[in-house]
Amino acid sequence: xxxxxxxxxxxxxxxxxxxxxxxxxxxxxxxxxxxxxxxxxxxxxxxxxxxxxxxxxxxxxxxxxxxxxxxxxxxxxxxxxxxxxxxxxxxxxxxxxxxxxxxxxxxxxxxxxxxxxxxxxxxxxxxxxxxxxxxxxxxxxxxxxxxxxxxxxxxxxxxxxxxxxxxxxxxxxxxxxxxxxxxxxxxxxxxxxxxxxxxxxxxxxxxxxxxxxxxxxxxxxxxxxxxxxxxxxxxxxxxxxxxxxxxxxxxxxxxxxxxxxxxxxxxxxxxxxxxxxxxxxxxxxxxxxxxxxxxxxxxxxxxxxxxxxxxxxxxxxxxxxxxxxxxxxxxxxxxxxxxxxxxxxxxxxxxxxxxxxxxxxxxxxxxxxxxxxxxxxxxxxxxxxxxxxxxxxxxxxxxxxxxxxxxxxxxxxxxxxxxxxxxxxxxxxxxxxxxxxxxxxxxxxxxxxxxxxxxxxxxxxxxxxxxxxxxxxxxxxxxxxxxxxxxxxxxxxxxx
Amino acid sequence: xxxxxxxxxxxxxxxxxxxxxxxxxxxxxxxxxxxxxxxxxxxxxxxxxxxxxxxxxxxxxxxxxxxxxxxxxxxxxxxxxxxxxxxxxxxxxxxxxxxxxxxxxxxxxxxxxxxxxxxxxxxxxxxxxxxxxxxxxx
Numbered sequence: 001x002x003x004x005x006x007x008x009x010x011x012x013x014x015x016x017x018x019x020x021x022x023x024x025x026x027x028x029x030x031x032x033x034x035x036x037x038x039x040x041x042x043x044x045x046x047x048x049x050x051x052x053x054x055x056x057x058x059x060x061x062x063x064x065x066x067x068x069x070x071x072x073x074x075x076x077x078x079x080x081x082x083x084x085x086x087x088x089x090x091x092x093x094x095x096x097x098x099x100x101x102x103x104x105x106x107x108x109x110x111x112x113x114x115x116x117x118x119x120x121x122x123x124x125x126x127x128x129x130x131x132x133x134x135x136x137x138x139x140x141x142x143x144x145x146x147x148x149x150x151x152x153x154x155x156x157x158x159x160x161x162x163x164x165x166x167x168x169x170x171x172x173x174x175x176x177x178x179x180x181x182x183x184x185x186x187x188x189x190x191x192x193x194x195x196x197x198x199x200x201x202x203x204x205x206x207x208x209x210x211x212x213x214x215x216x217x218x219x220x221x222x223x224x225x226x227x228x229x230x231x232x233x234x235x236x237x238x239x240x241x242x243x244x245x246x247x248x249x250x251x252x253x254x255x256x257x258x259x260x261x262x263x264x265x266x267x268x269x270x271x272x273x274x275x276x277x278x279x280x281x282x283x284x285x286x287x288x289x290x291x292x293x294x295x296x297x298x299x300x301x302x303x304x305x306x307x308x309x310x311x312x313x314x315x316x317x318x319x320x321x322x323x324x325x326x327x328x329x330x331x332x333x334x335x336x337x338x339x340x341x342x343x344x345x346x347x348x349x350x351x352x353x354x355x356x357x358x359x360x361x362x363x364x365x366x367x368x369x370x371x372x373x374x375x376x377x378x379x380x381x382x383x384x385x386x387x388x389x390x391x392x393x394x395x396x397x398x399x400x401x402x403x404x405x406x407x408x409x410x411x412x413x414x415x416x417x418x419x420x421x422x423x424x425x426x427x428x429x430x431x432x433x434x435x436x437x438x439x440x441x442x443x444x445x446x447x448x449x450x451x452x453x454x455x456x457x458x459x460x461x462x463x464x465x466x467x468x469x470x471x472x473x474x475x476x477x478x479x480x481x482x483x484x485x486x487x488x489x490x491x492x493x494x495x496x
Numbered sequence: 497x498x499x500x501x502x503x504x505x506x507x508x509x510x511x512x513x514x515x516x517x518x519x520x521x522x523x524x525x526x527x528x529x530x531x532x533x534x535x536x537x538x539x540x541x542x543x544x545x546x547x548x549x550x551x552x553x554x555x556x557x558x559x560x561x562x563x564x565x566x567x568x569x570x571x572x573x574x575x576x577x578x579x580x581x582x583x584x585x586x587x588x589x590x591x592x593x594x595x596x597x598x599x600x601x602x603x604x605x606x607x608x609x610x611x612x613x614x615x616x617x618x619x620x621x622x623x624x625x626x627x628x629x630x631x632x633x634x
Contacts, residue, residue: 004586021600028607 006063009070012052012078013118019045020111027104036093038107043089046114050082060492066186068122069492076339076488077121077254081247084346085114087463088243091354094460096361097147097237106146113139113247120251124262124492126175126185129255130168133219136248137164144236144244156235163218163228171215177208178263187262188494194263194279205281209264213290216259219252220320223294233313238360241309242353245316250342253323257335260287262493265330270491275330284328291328292424295321299431308356309366311435312349315392318432319345325421326407329414332489337406339485344403344474348391351467355385358456358464371439373447378454380461382443384468389436391471394429398475404429558610562602569598 007014023041030037053075060071089110092098098106116135123129141164145157179185181201182193197205217225233241261270264283269275277284298318305311323341326334356366358381363370375382391400404425411422455461474481537544572594580587605611 021597024600024604028603 001061001063001065003064009057009059009061009063011056012049013115015045015049015052016111016115016118019049020108020115023104023108023111027102027108030104032102035103038104039089039093042107042111043086045111046082046086046089050079053078053082060490062124062492062494066188067125067128068119069124070122071492072488072490073258073492074122074254076485077250078118080250080342080346081114081117081121084243084247084250084350085110087350087354087467088239088247090459091242091357091463092239094361094457094463095237095239095357097150098239100149101146106143109139109143110243113143113243117247117251120248121254123255124187124258126179126187126190129259130172130175133171133215133255134168136219136251137168140164140240140244140248143240144232146237146240150235152235153237154235156232159228159235160232163225167214167218167225170211171218174208174211174214177204177211181205181208187258191263191267195266197279199280202279202281205279209281209283209286212259213286216252216256217290220249220256220324221317222290222320222324223297223317226294226297226317229317230310230313233316234307234309238309238353238357238366241313242350242357245312245349245353246346249316249320250346253338253342256327257338258491260327261330261335262491267491267493269330269332269335270489271493272332277330284330287324288328288418288421291321291324292421293321294318294324295425295428299428299435302432303435305435307367308371308439311439312352312356315432315436316349318428319349319392321428322404322407322425325425326410328421329411329418331410331414333410333413334407336485336489337403337410339488340406340478340481341403343481343485344391344399344471347467347470347474348388348398348400351384351464351471352388352392354460354464354467355381355388358460361460362454362456368438368442371442373443373449375440375443376447377450377452378456380464381456384464385443386440387468387471389439391475393433393436395433396475397472399471399473399478401475402478402481555613558605562605562610565598565601569595 001009019042022045023038026041027035027038056070056075058072060069062069089107092103092106092110113136116132116139119128119132120136123132141157141161144160145153147153175185178190181197181204182190184190184193194205213222214225217223218228221229233245236244260283261267261275264277264279264281266276295318298314298316298321302311302314302318305314323338323345326337326341359370359374359378360366362378375386387398391398394400394404408422408425411418411425456464537548539545573591576587576591
C-alpha cells in the first residue's frame, strides 16, 4: 500500500504520536508538583488508542510500501503492550522513588516507548526492525537512568547504553550480511532468495544469524546477552523494571517469531501447514541450546540473590528461556503457546514487581530481610505475593501453570527430538520452586508477628487485585485468553 | 566462499603494505631536523595553548544537539521546496505537521531554559536546581 493509503490504517500509531506531543506540551505548562497530570494524558490517550485498535479493520495488509504489516498477530501484541503500559502508568503515580522528580518526561518517554514497541511488533523490513528496536532501546536507556540523583539508577542507565549500543551494532552488522547475501531488506524477498542460495553461503549465513540473535537476544535478555539485566533491573525505577521485563520482551518475541518464521522458514507454520526451514543452517538447534542455557543460568543464579529485585531480574531471564524453548519447533502450536505464555507472564510478573514497589514504599528496602514476617504485617501483600510466586513457579491452579503447560505440550507434539528440551524445562521449573518459595518462607515463617496490620494504599491494592485476579482466574478458566490468542493467530503471508 | 574472502584478505594485506612502504621510505630518506615549533600541535597556524584534555562545558553538547535538530529540518525543507509546486496542498500540510513537532521541541528547550547560556531561568528545576527557582524574566 502506498504511504497515503496506509495512513488510514495507521490510526493507533498516529493517535499515540498526538498523545506524546500533548503530554510534552502539557508538561511545559504545569508545575512540578502537578506533573502527575501528564500521566492522565498518557492513560487517557492509551485508552483511546486501545479503542482505535479494537475497532480497526480486521484486514491483513502491508503498510508504507511493505515496511510494516497490519495483521491480527501484531494487533494482539499492541493490545498486550497497551495493557502493560496502563498498569505501569497507574503504579507510577504511587511509586515513591519518583517523588523528587518531575514526572512529565517520564510519561512522555513511556508514550514514545509504546510507539516503538508497536512498530517492533509489526515491522517486516530489516530497516524498520532496526529503527523500532532503537526507538525502544533509547527510551529504555533514559527511563532506566531517570532517577538522576541516585547513583544506582545512573549506573543502570549507563550500563544499558553500553550493552545496548554494542549489541545493536552487532545486530546491524548481521543484518547487513543478510542484506548482502540476498539483496533486499524485505522479509519475503529475503525468504525467497535464501531458498535459492547454494551451500557455500551457509557459513556467512550462520554468522549473520548469530549476529542478529545478539540484537534480538539482548531485547529479550537471553543468555549470553543477559549481562545487563540484573544491574539495570536493580537500578532502574521499579516501575520501569516491571515494564522492561514485560513489554519490550513481548515485542522482542513478536519480532523473533516473525523473523524466524518468515525469513528462515517458509512460513508454512503460520498458515497452519507443515513448515520447513529455508536453509540447512542449524538455527533451531542454536535457539534450542540458547533457550536451555538461558533458563538454567537464570534459575541457578536467581537462587543466590539477596535482593528480591535482582532475584526477579534473573527469574525474568529464566522465563525468557521457557518461551524460547518453543521457538525451534516450527508449528502453529508453538507460536500459540508463546503468546498464551506472554499473557500469563504479563500479569504475574507485573504483579510481583508491584508488590516490590509497595513494600519499598513502606520499608524502603528490597532485600529478603525487608520481607521478614511481612505476611503477618501486611496480610494482603503476603497472600498476593504468594500467589504470584506460585504462578511464576508454574504450579496449578495459577496462570503460570497454564502457560507452561501449553509450552511443554507444544514441545511434546513437535516430535521426539524436542523431548529433551521439555525435560530440561521441567527440571528448571523444579529449581525455580526453591527461590520463589524462599520469598514465601521469609514472609510467613520468619520474623515476628506484629500487632498492627498495615494496608497498602487503595490504588496499589486495586492494581494488585487487577493483576492477582487474572493470575488466579486464568489458572482455572483460561478459555478467554486461549480464544483471544486463537483469533490473533493470523499472519500476513505474502504470496508471490 | 573462502576464495571470496581470500580477495578481502589480499586487499587487507595490500592496504597495510601500501601504508607501511611510504612511511618506511620517508623514514629512510627524509632529513630529520626536529625543532620545538615543528613538534607543536597544528592549530590552524595559531600558537598552541595548553592541553586539549580539559573539561568542556556540558552546555556545548546541549546546544549542539538542538542545532542538529534544526539543521536536519533545513535538510528536509530544501528538497520539499523543490517539489512543492507539484505536490501542492498535501505537501504543505505534511511539512506543517513536521514543523509543529519540531517547534514543540523548541518550546521544550526554551521552557527548560536550555537556550540560556547561564541557566538562570529555571522555573521548575529538579535536583540541585531545586532551589534555583527564579522569576520568569519578562
